[in-house]
Amino acid sequence: xxLVKTSYNRRSFLKSVTLAGGGMMLSFSWLASCxxxxxKALEMPKEWFELNGYLxxxxxxxxxxxxxxxxxxxxxKTSMPMIVAEELDTNWDLVVVEQAPLNTDIFTRQLAxxxxxxxQSWEALRMxxxxxxxxxREAAAQAWGVPLAEVTTATGVLYxxxxxxxxxxxxxxxxxxxxxxxxxxxxKDVKDFKIIRTSRKxxxxxxxxTGQPLYGLDYRKEGMLIAMIAAPPAFGLQLKSVDATAxxxxxxxxxxxxxxxxxEDYEMQWSDVSAFRKLVAVVGDTTWQVMQAKKALQLExxxxxGGAGTPESTEIQMxxxxxxxxxxxxxxxxxxxxxxxxxxxxxxxxxxxxxPYLAHNTMEPMNxxxxxxxxxAELVGPxxxxxxxxxxVSQRLGLPLDKIDIQMTRMGGGFGRRLYGHFLVExxxxxxxxxxxxxxxxxxxxxxxxGCYRPTYYVTYRAGLDEAGNLIAFHVKGGGIPEQxxxxxxxxAGAVDNYLAEGWTLESNISVGAWRAPRSNFIAGAEQSFLxxxxxxxxxxxIAFRLELLQRAQENPVxxxxxxxxxxxxxxxxLVRDKSGWDQPAEGVSRGxxxxxxxxxxxxxxxxxxxxxxxxxxxxxxxxxxxxxxxNPDAAVNMAEGGIIDGIGHAMYSGLTFKNxxxxxxxxxxxxxxxxxxxxxxxxxxxxxxxxxPTGLGEPPxxxxxxxxxxxxxxATGKRFYHQPFISEKQELG
Amino acid sequence: xxxxxLNVNGKNHQVEVDPATPILWVLRDHLNLVGTKYGCGIAQxxxxxxxxxxxxxxxxxxxxxxxxxxxxxxxxxxxxxxxHPVQQAWLEHDVPQCGYCQAGQIMNAAAFxxxxxxxxxxxxxxxxxxxxxxxxxYTRIKAAIKTAAQSMS
Ligand code: FES
Ligand code: FES
Numbered sequence: 001x002x003l004v005k006t007s008y009n010r011r012s013f014l015k016s017v018t019l020a021g022g023g024m025m026l027s028f029s030w031l032a033s034c035x036x037x038x039x040k041a042l043e044m045p046k047e048w049f050e051l052n053g054y055l056x057x058x059x060x061x062x063x064x065x066x067x068x069x070x071x072x073x074x075x076x077k078t079s080m081p082m083i084v085a086e087e088l089d090t091n092w093d094l095v096v097v098e099q100a101p102l103n104t105d106i107f108t109r110q111l112a113x114x115x116x117x118x119x120q121s122w123e124a125l126r127m128x129x130x131x132x133x134x135x136x137r138e139a140a141a142q143a144w145g146v147p148l149a150e151v152t153t154a155t156g157v158l159y160x161x162x163x164x165x166x167x168x169x170x171x172x173x174x175x176x177x178x179x180x181x182x183x184x185x186x187x188k189d190v191k192d193f194k195i196i197r198t199s200r201k202x203x204x205x206x207x208x209x210t211g212q213p214l215y216g217l218d219y220r221k222e223g224m225l226i227a228m229i230a231a232p233p234a235f236g237l238q239l240k241s242v243d244a245t246a247x248x249x250x251x252x253x254x255x256x257x258x259x260x261x262x263x264e265d266y267e268m269q270w271s272d273v274s275a276f277r278k279l280v281a282v283v284g285d286t287t288w289q290v291m292q293a294k295k296a297l298q299l300e301x302x303x304x305x306g307g308a309g310t311p312e313s314t315e316i317q318m319x320x321x322x323x324x325x326x327x328x329x330x331x332x333x334x335x336x337x338x339x340x341x342x343x344x345x346x347x348x349x350x351x352x353x354x355x356p357y358l359a360h361n362t363m364e365p366m367n368x369x370x371x372x373x374x375x376x377a378e379l380v381g382p383x384x385x386x387x388x389x390x391x392x393v394s395q396r397l398g399l400p401l402d403k404i405d406i407q408m409t410r411m412g413g414g415f416g417r418r419l420y421g422h423f424l425v426e427x428x429x430x431x432x433x434x435x436x437x438x439x440x441x442x443x444x445x446x447x448x449x450x451g452c453y454r455p456t457y458y459v460t461y462r463a464g465l466d467e468a469g470n471l472i473a474f475h476v477k478g479g480g481i482p483e484q485x486x487x488x489x490x491x492x493a494g495a496v497d498n499y500l501a502e503g504w505t506l507e508s509n510i511s512v513g514a515w516r517a518p519r520s521n522f523i524a525g526a527e528q529s530f531l532x533x534x535x536x537x538x539x540x541x542x543i544a545f546r547l548e549l550l551q552r553a554q555e556n557p558v559x560x561x562x563x564x565x566x567x568x569x570x571x572x573x574x575l576v577r578d579k580s581g582w583d584q585p586a587e588g589v590s591r592g593x594x595x596x597x598x599x600x601x602x603x604x605x606x607x608x609x610x611x612x613x614x615x616x617x618x619x620x621x622x623x624x625x626x627x628x629x630x631x632n633p634d635a636a637v638n639m640a641e642g643g644i645i646d647g648i649g650h651a652m653y654s655g656l657t658f659k660n661x662x663x664x665x666x667x668x669x670x671x672x673x674x675x676x677x678x679x680x681x682x683x684x685x686x687x688x689x690x691x692x693x694p695t696g697l698g699e700p701p702x703x704x705x706x707x708x709x710x711x712x713x714x715x716a717t718g719k720r721f722y723h724q725p726f727i728s729e730k731q732e733l734g
Numbered sequence: 735x736x737x738x739x740l741n742v743n744g745k746n747h748q749v750e751v752d753p754a755t756p757i758l759w760v761l762r763d764h765l766n767l768v769g770t771k772y773g774c775g776i777a778q779x780x781x782x783x784x785x786x787x788x789x790x791x792x793x794x795x796x797x798x799x800x801x802x803x804x805x806x807x808x809x810x811x812x813x814x815x816x817x818h819p820v821q822q823a824w825l826e827h828d829v830p831q832c833g834y835c836q837a838g839q840i841m842n843a844a845a846f847x848x849x850x851x852x853x854x855x856x857x858x859x860x861x862x863x864x865x866x867x868x869x870x871x872y873t874r875i876k877a878a879i880k881t882a883a884q885s886m887s
Contacts, residue, residue: 073832073869201828208833209824209840210816211769211809218768226763251735251752287772288752288759363773363781363834363868412771412834413868444774634828638874642831645870668778668866677859679872734859 003184004127013124014131014181023058023170024135024177028128053125055084055132061156061170063088064096069121071099071204072384072414073642074698075635078203079118080125082631086195087129087187090169091156097203099408118631118694119600130185132176139175140167155194190629190691199634204410214410216367216381219439224369225254227430227438228290230280231450232301234661235509236309239278243298247282250296252289256282257433261426266396271388274422275451275511281430283438291443308509311661314356314456317481320506321458325352329477329502332488335558336498341473345464348473349537353461353526355724356655358454358515359663359671364412365447370427371437376403377428378437382411382418389421393428416514420452445666453656454515455480457522461530464498469538471496471549478523479504482512485523490597491569492531494562495549510658516646517699520598521706525651525724528594528707533720542593542711543577564597568626571688572604575624579686580606589619592711594704599696601627602688605644607680607708609716616716617734618648618680621708623701625685628692637685640701644683647705649674652733655725672727678734738798742767743811753799758782760798761808769809769837773866780865783838784808790845792864809837812844820844823882831869839865843879851887853879 006013014028056064065081081097133153140158141148144165152159159166207214232238244256262268262277280297284290303309342348368381377399383389386406394401411418427440442450457480464473474496478486484503493499515521535545547570554566573595576582585591588610595604606622621644630636653672657664665671710721713731721729740747742765749764756775761767761784770793773781777795784793785807812818820843830836839862846853846861853861858879867875 071832073830075831199828201825202830204833205825205828205830206816208830208836209809209821210812211767211837213768215771215834217772220766220768286751286755286759286763288755288763292752361868363779363832363866364771365773411832413832415868444776638828638831638871641873642870645872646868649870667776668774669776673866673868674870674872675864675866676862676872676876679870681855681873683873 002187004123004130004187005184006127006131006181007183012181014128016135016177016179016181018174018177019056019058021058023056023173024132025054025056026128026132027054029053029124053128055088055128057132057169057173059170059173061168062094062096063090063169064098066098070408070411072411072418074639075202075632076118078200079632079635080121081203082195082200083122083125084129086193087126088133089153089155092195092200094156119696122693126187127185130187131181134182134185135176135179136169136172138179139172143172143175196629196631197633200632202635215364215412216369216409217364217412217441219369219380219409221369221371221437224437224439225283225285225434226287226290227281227283227427227440228294228443229259229426229440229446230282230294230297230299231276231446233449234311235275235451235511236304236311236661237301238304239280240300240302242280246298247293247296250289250293252285253293254283254285255434256280256293256297257430259426259429259433261422261429262396269388269392271385271419271421272392272425273420273452273511273513275509279426283430283434287441304509310509312508312510313659314657317456317508317658318354321354321479321481324479324504324506325458325460325477327504329479329504331500331502332486333493333499333501333559335493335496338473338475338498338500341498342462342464342475345473346467347465347537348462349534350460350462351530351533351722353459353529353722355457355522356657357456357510358650358654359448359656360415360417360452360515361448361671361673362411362413362415362417365444366417366423366442366450367440368424368427369437369439370424370431372397372428372432376405378405379424379428380407380409381424382409383421383424384411384414384418385421389424392421392425396425397428397432415516416518417452420513444668448666448671449663451511452513453510454521455483455512457485459485459523459526461526463530463534465534465538469540471534471538473498475500476527477502479506481506481508481510483519485519487519487523487563489561489563491553491564492549494557494559494566495553497558499558509661517598517702520596520699520703521647524594524596524598524703525706525710528596528704529710529720532592532707532711532714543573543582546595547573568602568688569595569597572602572624572626575686575688576604576606576622579624579684580622582606590712590715592708592713592715594707594711596700596704596707598703599699601625601695601697601700603700603704605704605708607705607712609712611716615732615734616713618709620682620684621680621705623683623685624688625697625701626688626690627697627700628690628694630687631694633687636687636697639697640685641683643699643701644705645674645679647702648680648709649678651706651709651724651726652678652731653725653727655728736799738801739803740798740801740806741803742806743808749798751798753797755798756794757784757796757798757801757806758793761793767808767810771834771837773835773838779835780842781835781838783841783865785841785845788845788848790842809841812841818844819885820847820878820882823878823885826881827874827878829871829874829878831871835865835867839867839875843875843882847879847883847886852883
């Protein structure tokens with residue numbers, strides 16, 4: 001049992017009130033990472049005191065947990081309430097989970113997290129549940145006139161064993177609301193968990209399978225019009241002229257307007273990413289009518305002034321990257337004397353890897369509802385950064401922050417795309433201009449060609465081996481447009497005496513953004529393919545080779561800033577080696593192994609490829625994960641399966657290319673995504689059992705899958721794959 | 735503009751729309767049946783799958799004028815109580831991640847199973863290949879289809 005403080009400097013993290021109809025409500029900070037020892041944090045972030053989640057216990061015993069974290073598909077809407085319910089020690093069958101609205105008196109802040117959600121909220125959610133449980137116990141102790149220590153709980157019932165008395169939480173809830181919030185509360189021992197570590201179904205499952213309106217695109221309001229935008233067809237272009245005569249005359253069309261979403265003097269913040277400041281919007285009664293009218297627009301475009309107007313193309317970009325890679329780069333880490341070590345190496349291996357831009361392609365395209373009046377702005381839709389976008393809308397419309405209300409809906413996928421809320425600003429400006437409630441909808445083509453892409457990357461690795469096949473020098477030099485992918489302090493940094501990490505970048509007018517497991521999604525595959533090749537050159541088994549390096553990093557690490565825990569890294573490799581029977585692959589199976597650390601979690605995979613009807617198929621992927629305590633195991637397995645399929649799919653098939661600044665793919669007939677028949681036939685996920693606080697799971701399973709795929713393909717074909725998507729090297733699956 | 739009498743989920747509806755309007759937008763914008771999703775608009779992703787006389791079709795590419803009196807079934811009408819064997823199997827396997835593609839996946843699977851009560855893995859893959867799941871729930875979808883097949887037989 002651990003004790004945690006519920007306040008800091010006399011400010012409480014929680015607040016309790018009596019419900020009007022009876023029962024108790026406890027408000028708390030959903031996103032706080034309250035530490036048991038607040039001495040560590042002198043300056044507590046203000047948001048830790050903002051009460052944005054609550055739990056309500058009605059007199060009927062039903063516990064409602066209001067989660068401010070919207071769902072993008074990582075199942076946080078189920079797993080986070082599970083943590084609250086665990087410490088509350090209640091009956092999960094009596095728990096109802098609701099999505100909290102933004103900007104009411106109670107909820108002042110929301111952030112839709114990625115993989116970090118659980119990690120950041122773990123302590124706060126436990127404390128909230130623990131506090132409510134403590135107050136219920138106190139209420140029972142007072143009612144029964146017995147010592148607090150003698151009041152116990154189990155699945156939503158209070159007990160006093162000596163006297164045989166008991167009461168459901170609902171019966172004590174109103175009295176508990178009168179109890180002052182305790183200064184500290186006891187949390188359960190991890191070994192006593194009854195809800196955490198058990199699989200619980202998605203709380204929205206029934207609504208999803210019956211097609212209930214949950215998503216932004218499903219939102220509608222009385223009198224709402226539909227709006228769609230026309231953006232420049234290529235990066236580097238801006239609007240020159242509009243002739244909307246024909247479009248305006250079409251049935252159902254209310255207006256065609258020029259939308260200055262981000263005027264020149266507007267200062268963009270990171271979540272405003274947009275290459276297209278000025279757009280044309282068609283507003284009408286129905287989606288189909290607006291789509292048709294959009295086609296009738298006569299639009300002229302012109303290059304942006306200066307270098308910003310230079311049209312990019314994939315071929316030229318590749319030439320620029322190759323040329324830049326040959327130039328000196330920014331040093332990020334150096335251990336020992338890499339050049340001297342390369343000079344004396346018996347063998348030097350050098351390989352370069354590339355990957356294209358990727359679109360996020362959430363199945364639900366970008367959209368947002370806006371109703372802007374002179375008094376206020378009401379916005380509803382799928383967004384991960386409401387608090388940032390609130391500021392953007394305020395700045396753009398000149399409305400004070402408290403007049404802006406952003407409500408979040410369930411999101412049809414995120415993968416990083418909905419961190420960038422330009423569409424929300426665009427919707428607000430359109431509504432303001434046409435003076436009507438509107439829903440802005442991006443067509444798939446709009447969505448795929450608008451930007452915010454995963455950057456394109458290029459990395460060169462060099463390894464020096466001595467006579468005995470020991471890795472004595474390692475050099476990674478990576479770049480990209482416009483960001484570089486190298487993490488200088490990740491493995492194998494710390495495991496090699498002579499180590500050098502360098503990075504470079506090139507500018508471009510193509511807009512980019514975070515994409516599931518940023519940078520790791522590329523660099524992991526490159527690094528893990530390269531290590532495979534190095535292991536082969538050293539005459540070693542690929543897993544044994546990595547374990548040897550990790551042992552070195554554990555026993556006698558080089559340098560002090562190594563990001564990873566070598567023992568946990570080795571742990572997942574050993575687990576996947578044992579579970580897959582690595583040493584004895586079945587007849588005809590080509591195997592590739594891979595391991596990676598990112599977002600505080602460790603993942604290792606073995607991928608089995610087999611020939612079937614003259615083609616190669618991924619028969620099975622074994623996956624071992626160390627992400628600390630697994631809150632909701634089956635949901636965690638689902639996330640891992642998705643990450644693996646996503647990793648394989650994008651490495652194999654996907655990419656966005658450019659010609660004269662224009663994306664060459666604008667829908668799924670050109671932009672290939674992995675499909676049923678190409679997905680692994682089986683995926684087996686194993687978790688390392690430990691009591692470490694939970695860490696990310698939405699992103700970590702993806703990056704290693706690329707390496708495992710490349711390494712299995714090598715075994716199957718005898719050919720190494722350096723350039724994503726691998727299909728560009730004439731390889732297919734299934 | 736023209737008037738069309740449609741039979742959707744067993745009910746009759748009259749809509750006045752451009753004859754070229756895809757049934758997807760008639761359902762979503764005119765009948766407020768938003769369970770059928772828009773994903774690509776060009777019959778490439780399967781998110782908009784509905785049944786036309788029991789056969790799975792892509793509603794984004796089917797003009798309202800081509801429907802006539804054929805019965806339309808959407809995810810909202812697949813079962814009265816939301817308990818079609820395919821829906822139940824989806825819940826049992828906890829298939830959805832973001833969930834956006836799942837209505838289309840379920841509709842496609844339900845139509846497929848009617849004519850293929852005992853499908854092989856390869857047949858499932860072939861039948862489902864037109865339905866993209868960006869979240870990568872393919873292995874679960876396949877398992878759920880097998881469960882549904884069993885409970886339907
Ligand atoms: S929306 Fe119809 S197939 Fe994609
Ligand atoms: S569950 Fe998200 S697209 Fe399929």
